[in-house]
Amino acid sequence: MVGVHGPAQMPSSPFQAETEGGRLVLRFAGALDTPTAAARWEEAHRAAKAGGPLTIDAEGVASLDSGGAALLVSLARLGEAEWREPREAAPRGALERFRNALPAAPAPPKPKPFQPLTNIGAATLDRLRALGGRMAFLGETVLASLRLLPRPWRIRWAEVLRHLDEAGTRAFPLCILLGTLIGVILAFQSSVPMRQFGAEIFIPQLVGISLTRELGPLLASIILAGRTGSAYAAELGTMRVNEEVDALKTMGLDPVAWLVVPRILASTLVMPALTMVMNVTGIIGMMIVMATLGFPPVAVLNQLEQWLSVQDLAGGLGKAAIFGLAIGYVGCRAGLSAGRGPRAVGDAATGAVVGGIVALVVLDGIFAILFFRLGW
């Protein structure tokens, strides 16, 4: 009678190696399960490597799982192996299923030929194609915007408002916090050298001008790139993965006009507001520091009125709007050109933030030269 082997009946070692007429016989018995296979793997492979022709004797195996079958098959692949199948039906079936499921011969890994010229050429072509894609997207965006220009009622204003809220109103607390802190930090840092010349009364000019012309727009854009640029990329990337973008196309709707234009419009419009929040809170932070240094707010405001021009403010706000446009554009492009899969969406979000910050620093450099030449 064939019964299930209890632990007491199991042989002490599930595996023995012996030589029978010049052949190495690896004999297995009892329950050959995954823990047993893991424990005996090294030992069995060492024994098998010693001899030439090999017999895998599994006649006494009472039960077998995938781990055990993997051990037997792995041993059999070491040489010219001969099988003695398990006597019991269940392990025989398990072994047969395992062997049948394996590919006929393990495919050897293909060595990659080393072709430096081809690799460089392929990489260059990839870059050029990517550049072409970018240009095409820029063109599509410009064309879609131009088509919408004479028909502004066709822009999805509800969507624009939603994005204004998400990119603007919800970013105000962060802008207020950062603006105040930057004002405080700038005022404190500049007070150290200024005090040596008794020129602390000029701190408001220094902080006011650097905030309105440079730091306000720059910091607000970094907030926009981190919060909104990445969100655009992730949202559009996910829509692309879910085939929503293709669905829009087949409904005859232009995804650029439908998805990209409202977002870019919102990021452009929201930037002057965020910058203004940064400017005002920064000046308030500076005023707090000035008060601790013994200058009343009236004195600070007088200084600002005398030295800060509308041109400084307008230049900064104008610059901010252009930064917003660039960040929105980079974010949308990263999202719509995302690949498939969860990783691609993450890559798109990273690309949006990095690309957005690089774009705004480059643009800022161009503005610096431009304003210097124009004498603004």
Next chain:
Amino acid sequence: MIENPPIPSPGAEAVVTAQGVAMRFGPRTIFKDVTFEVRRGEVFVILGGSGCGKSTLLKLLIGLMPPSKGEIRVLGGDWNALEGEARRALLRRIGVMWQSGALLGSLTLAENIKLPIEAHTRLPEAARALMASAKLGLVGLGDAAERLPAEISGGMLKRAGIARALALDPEILFLDEPGAGLDPITSAGLDALILSLARETGTTFIVVTHELASILAIGDRCIMLDKDAQGMIAEGNPRKLRDESEHPTVRAFFRREAM
């Protein structure tokens, strides 16, 4: 053509029991008083229309969330009472195939299948590779081992999901909508695979589905959930239910009659 499978003996041990199980999300009751047992080696189907709580019941059975009321035991263990090593030991004995495959996108199919083997055993890499290759071969994906999930079709993803669920020779395999979105030939192939595994290895299958052909081909027993009744409305052999049930919803489901 798949033959009607023999039903396991009624005396076989119960591997999953649900006693008076209810599930509520806030004020919304999904189902209540669900009681059934699944015996070793059978293919048990949970069926019902959309929104009746089939997938929720599956999540309760695999211990992803606790039921609002009632008791669930899987292989004798109660998920709520199990922690740490005991929970891991029970998890090692079950396999789950998710509706979309749920393979990790950054790993190849072979690496995905090696994942549970690595987590639960101390087998060397050579053994893991052999096992992954055998499991993929079993579901007919032997030549796709080195491909990424993003590079294969939906049906292949499901089969790879089954291969991963099978990696550790589980005693119970939970399948969420295995046939949904597959062509009839692939779906029938999957059914044949389920049946052969159930009959040859004694694996118990718990399948959530509403694919009629599949239910009739593989189901030994089934329960049917209903959204309006907020619970079970039928239990038994699906072919018997089709031929004999007088319940209007069950009739409508099996005979495609309008209600």
